[in-house]
């Protein structure tokens with residue numbers, strides 16, 4: 001081939017012009033720039049196709065396509081149901097169904113007035129309705145009467161006159177009328193065509209499924225599980241609890257009534273819901289874990305409880321994760337501050353994030369829970385608060401080997417700790433002493449001007465009266481109540497104390513691991529005013545601490561997780577709320593950390609500053625007056641001159657059950673005869689005479705001052721009519737009462 005070319009080049013080739021340098025372009029070969037752009041676009045499209053919103057939109061579209069037949073069927077069903085609902089509404093309106101229902105209800109309840117009012121309302125409503133119709137018809141007639149001649153004139157003018165012959169203004173009127181007519185002619189058919197469509201859409205809306213969350217553009221996923229709580233979400237969660245009447249309510253298109261709309265409440269959201277017919281709050285509380293799951297929360301974070309009525313649900317839902325492992329922080333009084341026990345002691349943070357000032361006066365406490373969950377620490381916090389009130393007297397009994405209260409020792413009037421019988425005996429004795437003290441306080445209170453019903457701050461401050469707060473704490477109290485020798489008596493005493501001690505500033509704080517009916521007397525759990533439950537194992541323990549029926553009502557310490565929720569408790573009676581979920585303050589006293597001792601040192605200093613001393617047990621023993629039978633008899637006689645013996649015995653038993661319930665006729669007689677007096681018989685019935693009692697009392701005083709001076713004088717008598725003790729001084733030799741001379 002090369003030789004051919006050479007031959008041609010040398011002999012026959014003719015040069016026809018300049019030879020240009022060039023390059024062959026073949027567009028079938030890859031083009032570098034265009035290729036990059038296309039690749040970029042392709043990559044971008046691919047990326048967009050796989051981006052989260054597009055993937056979501058695609059899956060949503062696919063889901064909707066799959067659901068299309070079902071959606072169409074649903075649409076048809078909604079339209080039909082919507083029409084039916086309209087019909088029902090119209091029927092109810094036309095027949096005054098709501099007013100008739102009111103009248104029926106009133107008749108069933110026997111409320112004639114309400115029934116008459118409902119019937120009257122039906123009558124007046126019917127009259128008003130017809131009157132409105134009459135007015136509308138009249139207006140229509142008037143409009144036609146006015147409009148008809150105008151239309152007739154316009155028509156006649158247009159028929160007999162050419163538009164060109166008209167005055168300009170008249171021609172303009174006709175032009176305007178023509179334009180309006182053209183619009184009407186155009187819009188009329190459009191409206192007529194669109195109207196059925198609008199009707200169908202409106203009917204579909206009316207008949208749509210009102211189950212919360214049933215939306216056509218919602219994919220059934222749980223994207224909203226972590227979000228805030230609002231009414232839609234609550235309704236939706238309630239709709240999926242599997243409570244039959246609630247499900248039916250939703251199916252029938254019902255909408256829940258929120259008596260308190262969902263609102264931020266502390267570290268969570270609170271709402272109050274009026275439940276529909278056939279549903280109680282207890283039914284919702286019984287499905288607490290399902291409700292929690294529906295709301296995307298832990299069971300501990302979801303608190304459905306009974307509101308003021310069975311049909312009202314109080315719901316509090318904690319913000320996600322706020323309750324987990326977050327303590328209440330430092331006790332506010334750990335570094336400084338004093339306490340007025342009449343105001344309460346800072347105890348912990350409520351679920352709403354507020355500091356709870358727990359009441360100590362006028363209440364008794366029972367604290368319980370599984371071992372190691374914070375009972376003793378909570379009891380210690382309460383006692384630390386009490387220690388910071390310089391007027392308070394504190395007793396502590398720990399029925400086990402535990403140093404929890406050891407640093408309190410200088411501040412305590414009585415303290416025993418240990419497992420031996422002497423501790424149980426001392427605790428029982430303490431309860432007995434508290435009862436005696438309570439009776440003394442009762443009498444002292446009765447002697448105060450105006451007979452105040454309970455101890456107040458003012459009275460507590462008068463040291464001479466001995467009405468200061470007296471707080472007795474018994475840790476691991478089940479050991480005491482189950483003690484083979486002292487248990488029964490301790491339980492009896494504690495029950496009496498809890499029932500009657502509140503008014504007198506005597507407070508009992510009990511802590512136990514085991515709040516069963518065998519370990520804590522039922523009467524105690526029934527009458528306790530403040531119940532605190534740390535994590536407990538079951539319903540029995542829960543209701544033992546918080547009161548019966550609480551578990552069913554949704555107040556459940558069983559939801560508290562062992563160890564994880566250490567220091568968190570469910571409490572009732574410490575605020576006006578039905579219950580509180582309290583994260584308790586913790587004042588450390590373990591592993592070398594000791595914040596308790598400095599607080600006690602401060603408490604001691606405040607007592608000194610107040611010019612007081614730690615109240616001692618001896619004071620009670622000195623002041624505990626023996627019961628004065630004669631004074632009590634005089635008291636129950638009142639102003640009456642003579643009272644039958646049987647009546648006196650009954651009144652005495654009511655006045656001081658402990659002392660006089662066992663009394664019989666012989667005891668009453670003996671008291672008088674011991675002091676030279678007697679009972680009198682009138683027409684076969686025995687009577688106590690006031691004069692005889694007064695004489696006996698005079699003799700008793702004479703004996704006390706004249707014949708037995710070594711006793712140091714008598715203790716003050718409780719009766720308001722008692723003579724002042726100065727009499728004793730006036731008659732040092734004593735004056736023997738003489739029954740005969742004193743007789744009337």
Ligand SMILES: Nc1ncnc2c1ncn2[C@@H]1O[C@H](COP(=O)(O)OP(=O)(O)OP(=O)(O)O)[C@@H](O)[C@H]1O
Nearest residue numbers: 327371372373374375376377513566567584585586
């Ligand atoms: N409010 C709190 N905040 C943080 N930690 C706490 C709180 N209360 C208790 N704890 C922790 O729990 C531990 C056990 O507490 P405590 O001794 O009060 O439990 P308990 O229920 O009395 O146990 P037991 O029944 O064995 O006496 C404490 O040592 C402390 O570490």
